[in-house]
Amino acid sequence: MSAAYIMGAYEHPTRKAEGISVAQLHMQSAAGALADAGLTFDDVDGYFCAGDAPGLGPMSMLEYMNLDVHHFDSTDTGGSAYLVHVAHAAQAIASGKCSVALITLAGRPRAAGMKSAKMPLAPTPDTPFEAPYAPSVVEMYGMVAARHMYEFGTTSEQLAWIKVAASHHAQHNEHAMLRKVVTVEDVVNSPLVAAPLHRLDCCVVSDGGGALVMTSESVARSLARPLVKLRGAGEAVGHLNAGRVDLTTSAASVSGPRAFAEAGITPGDIKYASIYDSFTITVLVALEDLGFCEKGKGGAFVADGNLIAGEGKLPFNTDGGGLCNNHPANRGGMTKVIEAVRQLRGEAHSAVQVPNCDLALAHGTGGSLATRHGSATVILERL
Numbered sequence: 001m002s003a004a005y006i007m008g009a010y011e012h013p014t015r016k017a018e019g020i021s022v023a024q025l026h027m028q029s030a031a032g033a034l035a036d037a038g039l040t041f042d043d044v045d046g047y048f049c050a051g052d053a054p055g056l057g058p059m060s061m062l063e064y065m066n067l068d069v070h071h072f073d074s075t076d077t078g079g080s081a082y083l084v085h086v087a088h089a090a091q092a093i094a095s096g097k098c099s100v101a102l103i104t105l106a107g108r109p110r111a112a113g114m115k116s117a118k119m120p121l122a123p124t125p126d127t128p129f130e131a132p133y134a135p136s137v138v139e140m141y142g143m144v145a146a147r148h149m150y151e152f153g154t155t156s157e158q159l160a161w162i163k164v165a166a167s168h169h170a171q172h173n174e175h176a177m178l179r180k181v182v183t184v185e186d187v188v189n190s191p192l193v194a195a196p197l198h199r200l201d202c203c204v205v206s207d208g209g210g211a212l213v214m215t216s217e218s219v220a221r222s223l224a225r226p227l228v229k230l231r232g233a234g235e236a237v238g239h240l241n242a243g244r245v246d247l248t249t250s251a252a253s254v255s256g257p258r259a260f261a262e263a264g265i266t267p268g269d270i271k272y273a274s275i276y277d278s279f280t281i282t283v284l285v286a287l288e289d290l291g292f293c294e295k296g297k298g299g300a301f302v303a304d305g306n307l308i309a310g311e312g313k314l315p316f317n318t319d320g321g322g323l324c325n326n327h328p329a330n331r332g333g334m335t336k337v338i339e340a341v342r343q344l345r346g347e348a349h350s351a352v353q354v355p356n357c358d359l360a361l362a363h364g365t366g367g368s369l370a371t372r373h374g375s376a377t378v379i380l381e382r383l
């Protein structure tokens, strides 16, 4: 496959979008990413969005943004969709369908008063055993955490370290929703939302958006921005219903190895990792499944600050992640790629910038690990 590069990245600064529509958030994010790349709306010939886009997805947004594209894609795998889009944009660029691909995300659940952790999941054909109980998403992840504790002895304190690390990073992010540094005690003493997960084990509810611009190699080399190349990508859908009960292994165990094989590297080569963090347990399971540690050893791996930039072995989510910074539209995958791009360009906050960051991983999860879910992993390289 010929090379594709992420040349523009933009995270909308708002966290509460009063008086601004979802379509406007998409468009403002797109404008930010294009300006970052040094391109304009007229340069875009490929467009990617998911179910958060208003109206009929690409049809409505192409009209709204007055884009004339040769190729579009509205694959929706929840929070992992935007990492799938990165991979699909690269394929479209490689096959000559487009040379400047725009990917956008936006939403305003906070302004709309939605607390998805407290809302019952809509019944779908693939959740026949769970739907009758009308669980919320955090209750589904609570089951995963409880099972991980039962199988491997993982503790609430170990999970709490993930929020602690995110908060250490968020204190430096002027846009982060939660900038207060928290302790393990703060997390385990916060109210239980769905046992064993506490309020501070959860991501924030935020409004906002984000966008990425991917280009062909020839366009990339004509721009005055650092070259961030897609080196490998993997995607997978996990099904955990119909009697198959393994709540502690996710589809990251498939998407991760696929991405590493394509990139020709191993987890030990990764200098920075953006890991989808709807809840602390989402991170822990992904770290194991991506191969950063053995299955069952995630608790020990994340403890004692191992994910904190400058202190631990694997700096993660240095923008504060969904746990503290931003989980726009209740879908965090886009921000995972954006912070990885900042790290590779050397544009992360100086307090959290990883020295010589040349290889980064971004991982997205969509859906619920306790049932069906989509995983997408991308490995990015700074040339």
Ligand SMILES: CC(=O)CC(=O)SCCNC(=O)CCNC(=O)[C@H](O)C(C)(C)COP(=O)(O)OP(=O)(O)OC[C@H]1O[C@@H](n2cnc3c(N)ncnc32)[C@H](O)[C@@H]1OP(=O)(O)O
Binding pocket: 078, 079, 115, 116, 117, 118, 137, 138, 178, 193, 199, 200, 201, 202, 203, 204, 205, 278, 279, 282, 323, 327, 330, 331, 332, 365, 366, 367, 368, 369, 373
């Ligand atoms: C694959 C996937 O995994 C897909 C997904 O992405 S699923 C994830 C989708 N998103 C969610 O589920 C959102 C999860 N979070 C929530 O629903 C809510 O934040 C929550 C239920 C955890 C808390 O809501 P709440 O109990 O009503 O708290 P709220 O009244 O808003 O705030 C009370 C305090 O807690 C704080 N707080 C709220 N949410 C917090 C959070 N996530 N972390 C830390 N503190 C939080 C507030 O800042 C506030 O602090 P002060 O009293 O100091 O002002």
